[in-house]
Amino acid sequence: MKQNFTVRQGALDGVEVFLSVAQHRSFRKAAAELGVTPSAISQTVRVLEARIGAALFIRTSRSVGLTEAGEQFLARAKPAFEELVAASEVARGLGQRPAGLLRLSVPRAVIPILLELVASFCRAYPEVEVELAASKEVTDLAAEGFDAAVRQGHLVAPDMVAVPMTPPFRLIVVGSPAYFAERSRPAHPNDLRQHACLRWRRSNGALALWSFNDNDNDNDQTIEIAVAGPLIASDFPTVLGAAIEGLGLAQLPEPLAAVGLRSGKLVEVLEAYAPLRPGVFLCYPGRRQIMPKLRAFIDHLKSRAAGDGKVRVQADASRAGSRKRG
Structure with a gap:
């Protein structure tokens, strides 16, 4: 025809x-x-x-x-x-105005970190509904109907506009006080072979290796270690909960473990070997016009980040002044 x-x-x-x-x-x-x-x-x-x-x-x-x-x-x-x-x-x-449904594709592990930001955004923009679609897959935003995605730095595609949501964070090893009551703390990554380690499986089916700074050689390289233990999960929150219960050690993004560390439910080990990760970014296609609902979310994110930065600067200045007066 x-x-x-x-x-x-x-x-x-x-x-x-x-x-x-x-x-x-x-x-x-x-x-x-x-x-x-x-x-x-x-x-x-x-x-x-x-x-x-x-x-x-x-x-x-x-x-x-x-x-x-x-x-x-x-x-x-x-x-x-x-x-x-x-x-x-x-x-x-x-x-013309921020309204409607804002759909975000978000890794399940990042959702606890986002909740405070999303809550403040919803209060500021009551005409916008936010949908957090938890997925460990790297979704096609246009095909799946998402406005934006939250992704770790190494997963940001070159054709995406990326807005930082968190500063770079450490990947740390933690365990509960109950776990360490029966075992000595590891002093070197190689010591993990004598410990119960909680692992997570990647979306491609492979078990994630644990990464560490190679402090034994002056080359700024990372080393990866295959660990073993009683539990395998497909997301960080499950691994975090198992670590708090004393089932074993877990390697987690520091922001995810922060509450457990502050409350004393978790203890960090191997601090000197913790590698730095590039942080989490809000990503969206740069080739199309940004709808007001997404622009409002980006501006809200940047405003919160700027405010948090000012608070940290003021707190650091106060501590410095206290040390000087002391």
Whole structure:
């Protein structure tokens, strides 16, 4: 079959003109309403009637009426056109102010870190609903209908715009006080072979190796160690919970373990060997216009990050002043 490389005229061409003429029963009044000439109205109606294949109006020198085909067309076209206009207004509203559904693809392990940010955003923008779709897969944002994704630095594609959500963080090894009550603390990564280690399986099916700084050689390289233990999970939160229960040691992003460390439920070991990771980023395609809901989320994220930075600077300055006075 020969392909047609031209776009055919739309089925809606001329419908607005038809509805205006049908409402006013006048070509002249329809022209005044739409801001065009009466001859332009007549030409548009003639083209519409030719495309449909039926006369829609009965014209006399004194009046304009509808044919039976015109009555049938009006009965169906009017509500459909009004619905189309309403849909355009809804879309225009979403393009002018932060509103609607903001869909984010997020690794399950990162969700606990995001909750405070999302909660403050929802309070600031009540017309926006946030959906956090937890997945360990690297999703196709356009194909899956997501506005943006949260990803670790090494997973950010080159064609994505990336906004930092966290500073770089350490990958640390932790265990519970109950676990260490029965075992000595490891002093070197090689000592992990004598410990129960809680592992996690990557989305590709492989068991993740544990990474460490190679402090034994002055080359700024990392070493990877295959560990063993009683539990394998597919996400960090499960591994974290098992570590708190004393089942074994876990290697986790420091922000995820921060609450457990502050509460004393977890203890860090092998601090000197902890590698640094590039942090977490909000990513979105840069080739398309950013909807106001996503722009608001980005601005809120940057504002919170700037505020947190000021707090840290002030706190550091206060501690420095206290040391100086002391």
